[in-house]
Amino acid sequence: MPAPLLVTFAANDTGPWRIDRVDTVTGEGMAAARRLAVFESQAPSASEGEAWRLSGTTSNLRYTHRPEVQALTAIQEGLGRRQATRAALIPIRKSEAWWNLSQDERRACLEEQSHHIALGLEYLPAVARRLHHCRDLGGPFDFLTWFEYAPEDEGRFESLVRSLRGTPEWKYVDREVDIRLTRD
Numbered sequence: 001m002p003a004p005l006l007v008t009f010a011a012n013d014t015g016p017w018r019i020d021r022v023d024t025v026t027g028e029g030m031a032a033a034r035r036l037a038v039f040e041s042q043a044p045s046a047s048e049g050e051a052w053r054l055s056g057t058t059s060n061l062r063y064t065h066r067p068e069v070q071a072l073t074a075i076q077e078g079l080g081r082r083q084a085t086r087a088a089l090i091p092i093r094k095s096e097a098w099w100n101l102s103q104d105e106r107r108a109c110l111e112e113q114s115h116h117i118a119l120g121l122e123y124l125p126a127v128a129r130r131l132h133h134c135r136d137l138g139g140p141f142d143f144l145t146w147f148e149y150a151p152e153d154e155g156r157f158e159s160l161v162r163s164l165r166g167t168p169e170w171k172y173v174d175r176e177v178d179i180r181l182t183r184d
């Protein structure tokens with residue numbers, strides 16, 4: 001497991017990703033902006049016209065069992081592939097009820113009841129992803145989820161997101177914003 005990496009997503013006028021749409025799925029929305037920059041480790045101070053910034057860190061796995069880790073690492077691909085010119089930044093907050101569950105109850109909900117990992121595996125390697133945690137940093141979300149895929153896989157990504165939103169796990173999601181981007 002690599003050391004935790006602090007990642008900052010900054011919505012501004014100059015970042016390499018063009019923001020195509022910002023959809024409020026659940027709870028409070030976010031301000032519209034033109035572009036997005038992703039900074040790893042050190043982020044520069046906010047530029048003029050920055051609409052918002054969100055930070056999170058990569059972390060160790062919480063719920064994934066060994067055979068799942070093996071299945072994921074066998075097929076998943078990394079970020080930054082040349083053909084992956086589409087991305088999604090989906091910040092998510094889960095309710096107090098989720099955080100009041102025990103670790104084994106959360107795992108059962110995520111996988112045995114919702115099949116999050118099994119479902120997600122069907123979309124690899126087309127979709128590359130990185131999960132950032134931010135609950136302990138005190139921001140407005142618990143997770144910043146980031147995905148990269150090629151334009152021809154956009155429809156499949158939509159179907160993945162739709163399926164996940166219908167699972168028991170998503171009953172605990174009380175804030176979700178879906179931000180779609182193109183690298184131009």
Ligand code: HEM
Nearest residue numbers: 060061062063064090092117120121123127129143145161
């Ligand atoms: C967590 C896989 C897509 C949101 C996880 C975990 C795995 C995983 C293995 C558990 C990490 C751990 O053990 O701590 C995948 C795969 C996907 C996928 C293979 C296929 C592309 C998505 C999508 C979303 C999403 C599309 C959002 C719409 C999350 C969130 C967590 C998570 C919020 C953290 C859950 C928590 O800790 O409570 N995912 N996922 N995932 N995933 Fe996914």
